[in-house]
Amino acid sequence: MSHLHVLGAGPAVTVQDRGRPGFLDRGLSQGGAADPLALAEGAALLGQSPDCAALELAGMGGRFRADRDLRIALTGAPMPAEIDGKPLVWSASHLLRAGAVLAIGAARTGSYGYLHLGGGIATPQVLGSRAAHLAAGLGQGLQPGDRLPLGSDAGADAGMGTGMRLLVEDRFSGGDIRILPGMQTPLFPAEVRARFETTEFRRGARANRMGMALESAGPGFAAAGQRSILSEVITPGDIQMTGDGRPFVLLPECQPTGGYPRIGTVIPADMAKVAQTPAGARLRFAFVTRAEAMAAQARHAAHLAALPTQVEPLLRDPHMMHDLLSYQLIGGVISATEEDVP
């Protein structure tokens, strides 16, 4: 079997796929790629199933070598990447020759980059998924010296090439996020809800695959009766207020239940944008109606379905290359999130 060899890795390079749905009643959240859209983009670029696992590069990439010719795709947070010193365009597919070294640096913006491999990653599935779920103790960050077994690449065998790209909207610098009111929204006084919508937040430094802190000037956002709320189901996208009324957006590895009140829930269509927001970038939240959220969901589903048709040949434009290399580097910061412990 052929392998991808890890020569060097950032602090949080993990195998990710669409995660493990179906274990909420056993206390295990779905997990999976922090930016599921990036997973679908990589699958489209390589013409393979979005169920294929990829490497998620949190903040920082790594150095890799394959022992066979390997189709790869790079998606998500743009990172400087090169093969044997030759720069690569992001959101594109490339051929990594056997023995050549692929080097991926720190995110220029955004938080999570992805390295997709033709045929996916053939590590054993645990509970139906290959994804590391760090909070649950499943899998771990890759280390230099690790070898990942490569799946057989039916696409390459069928003559599918590389040198394709996808034009993607910027979802890597924060911005406006749509949220739905939920069952605990009424616990927040109208004044607090209004202030939440008008507040400009910055993504805090405390962030990982469980959730990310939001920071703002001024008072916190406390709910009425905050201390006596029964622990209830929580879901990725929930914006919970920790004890001091500071908001935390929950991400795919969040606990399945929790006792902090939630002011609202990010709509699924905006989850990739939230997860990709780099430390220090601005975020603003606005309540939308259920009808608006449903319309956004339908557009999101249509966008995902259309991705394979939007792949186009990569034009090797030196101006674009120059732009890519001129971005300012922003380091990803990964640290412990505030936990809601029993």
Place this chain on the structure above:
Amino acid sequence: MTAAQMRTGISFPAIRPVGLTGLLVSFSDRLEEPANRAALAFRAAVEAAAWPGVEETSTSLASSYLRFDPLILSPEALTERLRALLSTRDWRAAPLPPGRRLFRVPTLYGTDLAPQLAEAAAEAGLSPEAAIADLGATRVRVLTIGFAPGQPYLGELGTAWDLPRQSALTARVPAGALVLAVRQLTLFTAPAPTGWRHVGQTRFRCFRPEAPDPFPLSPGDEMIFAPVSRADYDRLGDVTDHGLRIEEIAG
């Protein structure tokens, strides 16, 4: 008006949204046995109905949760079905779902391995011996699973055990720690900080990713934390399953 309506203005059962893709059917806003029973029974009925578009169900202490694809099954249509199902019976009096199991777990109470037994007993107005006898004889139900994979919240203990959380967190209890607060127990899957009191220590593993049955416990199962001596606890370290006994609950 019920006490719960007085507290929150919500009448139960209540159907409320969790994001775009979830609905929560709540039977109370606090833990009480009939509400937990209702959540377990109602969730089993939703599973049995197998409505297309419902992707996953679970229970929390007093609620049943449904995750669904809103593009296949609209929230309005699902809410209608849930209302109809709710009206078919008194869920708070429903029998618990079949297939439940009873776990007897050898437990060391107190000693340096569970150092807050005496403190918790004093708070409950009991001698340490009486506390061990009471906790060791109480058959508790897995009310829900959360915090960590396979980690049960168990109850409900007698009213003497309505102890508040500690004001300061214990920095770390080990896996298998049995901790107590608010008439509930939880049994830790993995080492963690806690605001509950560490009254017992077990060798029970709540999450076994390598095993055919990775999550031994299901909501609705029952547990007895049978007291053992320090010598027996140490001896069970080398025994298969550490003295755990599992039996089916009849009916």
